[in-house]
Amino acid sequence: MRRPLIIVTALLLAAVPLRPWAAEGANSALDQALAAYEAGDVKAAARGFKTLSSRKQLPLADYNLAMLHIRGELPRNDLSQAQRLLKRAAANGLLRAELALGTFYEQGLQSTTGRPDLQQAHHWYGLAAQHGSSDAQVALGTAYYLGRGVATDTAQAAQWFRAAANQGDEGAQYLLASMYEAGLGLTQDLRLARYWYEAAAHNGDVAAPYKVKEIDQRLQAQALTAPL
Numbered sequence: 001m002r003r004p005l006i007i008v009t010a011l012l013l014a015a016v017p018l019r020p021w022a023a024e025g026a027n028s029a030l031d032q033a034l035a036a037y038e039a040g041d042v043k044a045a046a047r048g049f050k051t052l053s054s055r056k057q058l059p060l061a062d063y064n065l066a067m068l069h070i071r072g073e074l075p076r077n078d079l080s081q082a083q084r085l086l087k088r089a090a091a092n093g094l095l096r097a098e099l100a101l102g103t104f105y106e107q108g109l110q111s112t113t114g115r116p117d118l119q120q121a122h123h124w125y126g127l128a129a130q131h132g133s134s135d136a137q138v139a140l141g142t143a144y145y146l147g148r149g150v151a152t153d154t155a156q157a158a159q160w161f162r163a164a165a166n167q168g169d170e171g172a173q174y175l176l177a178s179m180y181e182a183g184l185g186l187t188q189d190l191r192l193a194r195y196w197y198e199a200a201a202h203n204g205d206v207a208a209p210y211k212v213k214e215i216d217q218r219l220q221a222q223a224l225t226a227p228l
Contacts, residue, residue, distance in 0.1 A: 042073050066083075134164040193211075
């Protein structure tokens with residue numbers, strides 16, 4: 001699973017509501033910290049994120065400071081502090097922090113031995129999935145599919161893969177198609193399998209075009225042998 005990245009886009013900055021008195025100053029300071037990071041000045045970026053984080057003005061400051069700890073880019077990296085920062089950002093409504101916490105626990109970063117906490121990972125992925133993260137929906141579907149941290153439940157897996165597929169995630173589209181093809185967690189339906197393989201192919205999945213051709217051949221064969 002991809003590791004969360006430092007946020008740099010204005011769209012995500014704009015998505016986080018600020019109190020009117022804090023918005024202009026906080027966003028300006030955050031812009032400066034992000035610019036410093038992009039320029040390779042991690043020290044200045046960290047200083048900016050820490051200042052905003054200490055004032056509790058902006059969840060993105062908590063998130064980005066946590067990412068610096070997790071990436072090992074600070075003189076004194078502290079994963080416990082990263083965990084606290086991510087939880088505060090999540091409590092303040094930052095979806096990306098919920099997703100990051102799922103990854104944090106799945107990778108075992110909360111443990112000195114590196115042992116994953118799959119129940120906590122499931123909890124945070126679940127919140128992020130409910131709040132619309134396609135990455136979290138895929139992670140949750142995968143957990144149900146493989147029985148990682150939860151009991152195996154292919155119907156639940158299909159539900160979350162569908163949620164991500166509807167958002168255009170080609171991996172989820174391919175997985176949902178394969179479940180329709182095999183009748184796993186869903187009623188077998190080759191036409192719906194073809195639909196989702198085609199969607200995955202359109203979105204760039206390299207294996208999906210071959211599956212579309214395969215399903216077409218199977219549908220043609222069925223049509224030829226169907227009773228008149």
